[in-house]
Amino acid sequence: MTVIGGGIAGLCAAIAARRGGAVVRLLEAAPRPLRGGNARHGRNFRLTHETPLDYVPDRYTAEELRAELRSVTGDDTDRALTELLIERAHSIAGWLIDHGVHLQPPGTGVMPYSRRTAFPLGGGKAMINALYASAERLGIAINYDSEVRSILRSEGGGWTINVRSTGADDPIRTRSVVVCAGGAGADQAWLRANFGSTAEGWMVRGTPYADGRLLDLLIGAGGCAIGDPTTCHVVPVDARGPQFDGGIVTRITSIPLGLVVDRSGARIDVAGAGSQPTHYAKWGPRIADCPGQLAYLLLDARGLARAAPSALAPITAPSLGELAATLAIDPAALLQNIDDFNAAPANAARTIAVPPFFAYPMRPGLTFVHYGIKVDATMRVVQADGRRHDDLFAAGMIMAANVLRLGYLAGLGITLSAVFGQIAGEEAARHVRG
Numbered sequence: 092m093t094v095i096g097g098g099i100a101g102l103c104a105a106i107a108a109r110r111g112g113a114v115v116r117l118l119e120a121a122p123r124p125l126r127g128g129n130a131r132h133g134r135n136f137r138l139t140h141e142t143p144l145d146y147v148p149d150r151y152t153a154e155e156l157r158a159e160l161r162s163v164t165g166d167d168t169d170r171a172l173t174e175l176l177i178e179r180a181h182s183i184a185g186w187l188i189d190h191g192v193h194l195q196p197p198g199t200g201v202m203p204y205s206r207r208t209a210f211p212l213g214g215g216k217a218m219i220n221a222l223y224a225s226a227e228r229l230g231i232a233i234n235y236d237s238e239v240r241s242i243l244r245s246e247g248g249g250w251t252i253n254v255r256s257t258g259a260d261d262p263i264r265t266r267s268v269v270v271c272a273g274g275a276g277a278d279q280a281w282l283r284a285n286f287g288s289t290a291e292g293w294m295v296r297g298t299p300y301a302d303g304r305l306l307d308l309l310i311g312a313g314g315c316a317i318g319d320p321t322t323c324h325v326v327p328v329d330a331r332g333p334q335f336d337g338g339i340v341t342r343i344t345s346i347p348l349g350l351v352v353d354r355s356g357a358r359i360d361v362a363g364a365g366s367q368p369t370h371y372a373k374w375g376p377r378i379a380d381c382p383g384q385l386a387y388l389l390l391d392a393r394g395l396a397r398a399a400p401s402a403l404a405p406i407t408a409p410s411l412g413e414l415a416a417t418l419a420i421d422p423a424a425l426l427q428n429i430d431d432f433n434a435a436p437a438n439a440a441r442t443i444a445v446p447p448f449f450a451y452p453m454r455p456g457l458t459f460v461h462y463g464i465k466v467d468a469t470m471r472v473v474q475a476d477g478r479r480h481d482d483l484f485a486a487g488m489i490m491a492a493n494v495l496r497l498g499y500l501a502g503l504g505i506t507l508s509a510v511f512g513q514i515a516g517e518e519a520a521r522h523v524r525g
């Protein structure tokens with residue numbers, strides 16, 4: 092059988108299928124150094140536990156996860172898949188550990204306190220490397236630089252996959268396919284078609300290889316689309332980062348410590364954003380609405396001292412006037428807005444008053460779109476007419492909208508992709524074993 096896409100979903104599918112007795116090939120569009128999809132950028136993943144464990148403190152129950160999912164999705168979700176996710180969120184860490192992933196012990200101060208999520212030791216890249224090493228040990232054939240261009244039903248059963256590798260298209264015959272090719276966020280033409288010209292100002296935080304081709308292929312072949320191609324998760328990222336694949340390190344995390352202005356120096360705010368963990372998702376769309384989709388986070392010396400270190404150093408100036416000149420903002424307007432901000436009692440803990448002064452330019456950074464392919468509880472792709480092929484599965488972000496048609500919970504992307512990847516691999520192995 093063949094797994095398409097070597098992110099966390101594809102790796103979990105391939106490993107689970109191999110352990111289930113299938114002969115497995117994994118096709119990955121990216122070259123080896125860029126393997127692993129977006130989990131390379133991942134920081135933590137969500138799990139449930141009744142007691143403290145070596146890698147997560149306190150407890151976080153299935154009931155809590157269920158309630159939090161209900162609150163972010165508004166209960167507009169596939170209940171059966173949501174329950175499967177909740178059930179397996181209990182065993183996901185153990186499964187990853189069994190396949191070579193090391194998790195950070197809590198309480199060392201290296202990572203923030205979190206009872207809901209575990210942090211892979213060495214970050215997402217180390218987790219991905221461990222899973223690839225496991226896959227190799229298990230004898231899974233891995234082809235890099237192998238972009239799937241089409242999947243066609245073969246005469247006599249199974250599928251023919253056309254793979255572009257080193258400039259040539261090669262057909263591969265296979266008995267069963269698991270599609271784990273990620274969402275559609277990296278295709279700018281697709282984003283423009285669904286979100287309009289606003290998408291032109293977005294940066295794409297993740298891999299450029301998740302371009303939605305496989306999603307289009309599945310839908311074009313009769314697969315049922317699910318979710319809304321015009322809703323997405325967008326957060327503030329450093330405008331000086333790369334257009335693609337800036338990852339987690341370009342996210343701007345210190346907004347609660349300072350003042351945000353647009354490119355004319357006018358203050359902008361988001362009602363209720365505060366310093367909640369969800370504030371990123373509220374600020375992203377707000378910045379997308381700013382002129383030029385550009386905003387600046389301003390901090391003074393005290394704000395910067397409290398901020399987490401950033402990958403790109405802030406723009407620095409000894410006075411606010413010089414900062415305004417560097418940012419090409421009218422100094423009079425900026426100084427007036429800062430004075431008004433500083434005068435408000437609510438901002439007493441984050442006034443912009445002590446030099447030197449700093450600015451981070453921010454743009455909207457897309458994490459994912461709430462859109463994908465419908466699957467059933469075995470991860471088989473559901474056709475628009477309700478039927479399904481026995482031998483065609485999808486897992487990971489490509490089907491996340493079955494559960495997440497709206498909203499997000501930190502650390503859920505990796506858990507969801509790993510859990511549904513495992514299930515797809517188990518089911519595909521069961522199918523090929525007959």
Ligand SMILES: Cc1cc2nc3c(=O)[nH]c(=O)nc-3n(C[C@H](O)[C@H](O)[C@H](O)COP(=O)(O)OP(=O)(O)OC[C@H]3O[C@@H](n4cnc5c(N)ncnc54)[C@H](O)[C@@H]3O)c2cc1C
Nearest residue numbers: 096098100120128129134239273297300487488502504505
């Ligand atoms: C910057 C960033 C930070 C994140 N941080 C976290 C976090 O801390 N915690 C968390 O839980 N989630 C996080 N997420 C979300 C999480 O990373 C994703 O939900 C998860 O990695 C998705 O896995 P996937 O395997 O389904 O898809 P992807 O990671 O998108 O992988 C898809 C793979 O398929 C390959 N592919 C695509 N098209 C083809 C083709 N035609 N042929 C062959 N191969 C193809 C791609 O190269 C890629 O390797 C983050 C996402 C981003 C963008």
